[in-house]
Amino acid sequence: MAYVPLNIDFTDKQVKVIGGGKIAKRRVKAILESDAVIHVISPELTEDLFQLYLDEKIIWKKKIFESSDLEDADFIISATNQQEVNDVIKKSAPKHSLINMVSDAQVGNVIFPGTLKRGKLQISVTSTGASPKLVSNILDDLEKQYPVDYEEYVEFLFESRIIIKSLNLENTEKNQLLESILSDQYFDKDEQNKLTNWLRRQPKKRTREE
Known part of the structure; x- marks a missing residue:
């Protein structure tokens, strides 16, 4: 699959996150400032996600995932480790939806890059799944080159x-x-x-x- 690096405005877009664990937490925090409408679909949430729910930063659907949960989704994040659920998500996704499959990035059409943020400056790095460790090493180098100030x-x-x-x-x-x-x-x-x-x-x- 050929990927094109883009910055996308998700303002008011419907984002559906399937799963409420640590990986879901990382994905939610990555898009939290995007002004998207973030729905987390999971019977349980991590403490951090639950706090975001209490703060009305996300919408929590306390339930087991069903294919109907994706009907109006603009962006879908599959953050489960259950292959059967991931298969249903892939098959049920609307044709226009962007999909990030955490368990296997190549199955979806969106990869979350590693990102260094310095205010309005954002530097994103991805190996397209080849080596997350390489991405981490490059980001460490960038942090030294572009300090917080x-x-x-x-x-x-x-x-x-x-x-x-x-x-x-x-x-x-x-x-x-x-x-x-x-x-x-x-x-x-x-x-x-x-x-x-x-x-x-x-x-x-x-x-x-x-």
Whole structure:
């Protein structure tokens, strides 16, 4: 199967997670900030998942899985170790649904990559099931290369880009500024503030209403 790496907006999409154990917990936490409507279908939940249910972050269907549970699913996560259940999930999934089969990623059409997050920066790594250990090693290397405070630098880039795009400059000048803020100089917070203040003093392009 050929996989294409994508970032998908799951806002208000119906996500059905079959299983309430540790693996289900990891999958739920991976998509919790996506604003999807997350349904967990399982007779029992881990303590963490139950707390998410109490906090109204997920919907819990306290029951044994039935094929009818998938009727309106946009994304299905099969987090059980029961082959017969996994088979039913695969056969019952709506044709438009995305499916992640935890027991055998190759059976579904979605693989969860290992992901390093630094604010708006997300770096995802997958070996397409070849070696989860390799993915873990690469993520360890990335954590050293992009430490936690990198989040502030990415936020600076984001804010600067918005201001630069609004300036009354030719596109070539804007591109030069966008390139310049990638300099190591701007890892320094004081340098970031100096540039941001300077950018805010520059004339903005006029709108049609003006």
